[in-house]
Amino acid sequence: MLQIEDLYVEVAGRPLLKNVSLTVEKGETTILFGPNGAGKSALLSTIMGYSNFKVISGKIFFKGKDITEAPINERAKMGIGIMSQRPPNIAGVKLRDLVEIEAGGKSLDLNEMARAIDMERFLDRDINVGFSGGEIKRSELLQLSVQSPDFYLLDEPESGVDPVNMAQVGNTIKKLICNHKACSHAPDRKSALVITHTGEILDYLAADKAYILCDGTVMCSGNPARLLDEIKTQGYEECIRCKVNPIQLE
Numbered sequence: 028m029l030q031i032e033d034l035y036v037e038v039a040g041r042p043l044l045k046n047v048s049l050t051v052e053k054g055e056t057t058i059l060f061g062p063n064g065a066g067k068s069a070l071l072s073t074i075m076g077y078s079n080f081k082v083i084s085g086k087i088f089f090k091g092k093d094i095t096e097a098p099i100n101e102r103a104k105m106g107i108g109i110m111s112q113r114p115p116n117i118a119g120v121k122l123r124d125l126v127e128i129e130a131g132g133k134s135l136d137l138n139e140m141a142r143a144i145d146m147e148r149f150l151d152r153d154i155n156v157g158f159s160g161g162e163i164k165r166s167e168l169l170q171l172s173v174q175s176p177d178f179y180l181l182d183e184p185e186s187g188v189d190p191v192n193m194a195q196v197g198n199t200i201k202k203l204i205c206n207h208k209a210c211s212h213a214p215d216r217k218s219a220l221v222i223t224h225t226g227e228i229l230d231y232l233a234a235d236k237a238y239i240l241c242d243g244t245v246m247c248s249g250n251p252a253r254l255l256d257e258i259k260t261q262g263y264e265e266c267i268r269c270k271v272n273p274i275q276l277e
């Protein structure tokens with residue numbers, strides 16, 4: 028569904044991503060690990076098409092189509108949706124107005140959808156202004172529920188979320204990705220590329236594979252639980268070991 032080939036990306040005139048290649052198949056959940064500043068969010072922003080991330084060379088294919096140069100709105104229409112790590116505050120624009128636009132004319136009960144994620148009382152507030160960390164995540168999730176994309180880019184869904192709210196965030200993500208069915212019986216399961224440091228999201232979501240990104244380059248891929256275990260015990264030394272001795276998928 029998503030295929031990235033030998034991608035080189037610059038931001039603010041500085042090389043950031045180098046030789047990045049990865050694939051996420053239809054219905055697959057893929058995890059992206061990596062130390063702070065490795066370029067994980069930059070990769071998600073590049074896939075979404077944010078204009079300050081300049082592709083120097085390489086290709087991004089989505090649903091078989093070359094989207095490397097496609098504008099962000101076209102990517103969204105094709106079915107890519109993002110939960111940002113730090114979405115902007117938009118003073119003067121109500122969350123309700125944004126989700127109505129995101130609904131794109133679909134007849135949806137927005138109040139009910141907001142209620143399901145405890146966001147109804149936020150619909151008439153300015154977007155993200157004064158929202159707590161957990162409220163920002165739920166706001167992002169409400170917008171994704173309305174968009175219902177085929178491909179989810181999730182940037183650290185756990186960050187700033189307390190353990191109780193994490194259950195709500197994790198279960199909502201699971202419901203969205205499994206298309207409101209039991210995940211074991213969801214042939215139309217959506218695809219996802221998920222950044223996590225702690226791996227907490229893996230308590231809610233079965234992941235198929237993981238990549239480790241270090242210093243703007245994919246160092247290895249492997250079984251998500253096994254890679255997380257290695258990172259927790261050895262830090263990102265694993266990145267270096269991986270480069271000479273890649274871990275195979277199990």
Ligand SMILES: Nc1ncnc2c1ncn2[C@@H]1O[C@H](COP(=O)(O)OP(=O)(O)OP(=O)(O)O)[C@@H](O)[C@H]1O
Pocket residue numbers: 038039043061062063064065066067068069070079
């Ligand atoms: N718009 C920008 N202008 C200049 N530099 C940027 C911009 N966006 C990202 N960077 C830089 O690119 C590098 C990678 O940032 P990125 O946010 O992708 O890292 P990350 O792997 O997601 O890190 P973390 O785990 O800390 O969130 C950082 O050094 C960051 O300062």
